[in-house]
Amino acid sequence: LLQYPPELEKRYTVKETIGSGGFAKVKLAIHKATGEKVAVKVMCKDSLGEDLHRVQLEIDALKSLSHRHICQLYEIIETPVLFCLIMEYAPGGELFDYIIARDRLKEHEAVKFFRQIAVAVAYCHSKGFIHRDLKPENLLLDEQQNLKLIDFGLASKPMDVKHQLLHTCCGSPAYAAPEVISGQPYIGTEADLWSMGVLLYALLCGFLPFDDDNTATLYRLIQEGKYKVPDRLSKESARLIQGLLQVDPKRRLTVTDLLTHPWLCSNDRPPVQPYDILEDVRMRDVDMDVVQQMAVHFGVSLSDMHPLVVNWAFDKYTVLYLSMLKAKENGKIVKLSRLWYPAD
Numbered sequence: 001l002l003q004y005p006p007e008l009e010k011r012y013t014v015k016e017t018i019g020s021g022g023f024a025k026v027k028l029a030i031h032k033a034t035g036e037k038v039a040v041k042v043m044c045k046d047s048l049g050e051d052l053h054r055v056q057l058e059i060d061a062l063k064s065l066s067h068r069h070i071c072q073l074y075e076i077i078e079t080p081v082l083f084c085l086i087m088e089y090a091p092g093g094e095l096f097d098y099i100i101a102r103d104r105l106k107e108h109e110a111v112k113f114f115r116q117i118a119v120a121v122a123y124c125h126s127k128g129f130i131h132r133d134l135k136p137e138n139l140l141l142d143e144q145q146n147l148k149l150i151d152f153g154l155a156s157k158p159m160d161v162k163h164q165l166l167h168t169c170c171g172s173p174a175y176a177a178p179e180v181i182s183g184q185p186y187i188g189t190e191a192d193l194w195s196m197g198v199l200l201y202a203l204l205c206g207f208l209p210f211d212d213d214n215t216a217t218l219y220r221l222i223q224e225g226k227y228k229v230p231d232r233l234s235k236e237s238a239r240l241i242q243g244l245l246q247v248d249p250k251r252r253l254t255v256t257d258l259l260t261h262p263w264l265c266s267n268d269r270p271p272v273q274p275y276d277i278l279e280d281v282r283m284r285d286v287d288m289d290v291v292q293q294m295a296v297h298f299g300v301s302l303s304d305m306h307p308l309v310v311n312w313a314f315d316k317y318t319v320l321y322l323s324m325l326k327a328k329e330n331g332k333i334v335k336l337s338r339l340w341y342p343a344d
């Protein structure tokens, strides 16, 4: 049986396992101070083996990425044997199931979701991270039916995100770019954009552009880059898919082309703003009301509390601040009880 760290048990009520992601178990937990649900990704160090560096990279990615369409890391609790990543909980489940339940999405809904994924991926790339496993299973819905990108377990942080070549063939075959599955060195950003093309096709069609039970056949289909476009797709969406599913990565749309593509502005949507791609929760002004409530909760002065919040140490202060902020954004009033043992 897994013995959780006292640090985790003290401030969270750990509930059932809600999913598994590769070499990790994801548990539902309740943040005692706010009553908010959180997701805890638990990884045993000794069963990670050579995957340990991947976990370090995922932690590096999650600590660096703070965006409304990326699953927010709240706290990291590490012991000699365990990593526990406490993250925001997404009650709406996987986008994958959402599409299956509806067969396929209507165009206006696909635009809404695809814009969110596009700005999240553009933000990741602007921060120097390649996701490398973009697929509907790694996009979760929150309480407002907005998307959260998860699982940076295969992410990469090349020195120069736009030019450095990557070599690892990883991700899910059906979403992998031709250059990735052919084993050639590839540019991560270009490979992510191909996956975006497969994702968009899946959103609008409800099935995959390249699909075959035989992996060798699947690889051939991807490298040929031939796929059927159902007649019911709008010309604009078909053109966007075509721009993304270019076998030659040099002919493929870049993330900038994607963000300025007319289809993203269909249904009279405003063009994507630079802020959508640069926004970082930590760049916003600190919510001093929340800091004030935290100061009372911990029994310290406001001037002592403020530095602990803006320190962004992904500790008990970070999780409390972000959890309060999220509750406030969801219109929930959270009353923090005074701590009996402020030193805790």
Ligand SMILES: CN(C)C[C@H]1CC[C@H](N2C(=O)NCc3cnc4ccc(-c5cc(Cl)c(O)c(Cl)c5)cc4c32)CC1
Pocket (backbone or CB within 6 Å): 018, 019, 020, 021, 022, 024, 026, 039, 041, 071, 087, 088, 089, 090, 091, 093, 094, 137, 138, 140, 149, 150, 151, 152, 153
């Ligand atoms: C590819 N699939 C199998 C992966 C599954 C993993 C479990 C997921 N999940 C549930 O099963 N139930 C509900 C649920 C609610 N909130 C979540 C918040 C974060 C994460 C999360 C975040 C990161 Cl960054 C990460 O790396 C991993 Cl592995 C998980 C998972 C949540 C979740 C769904 C997708």
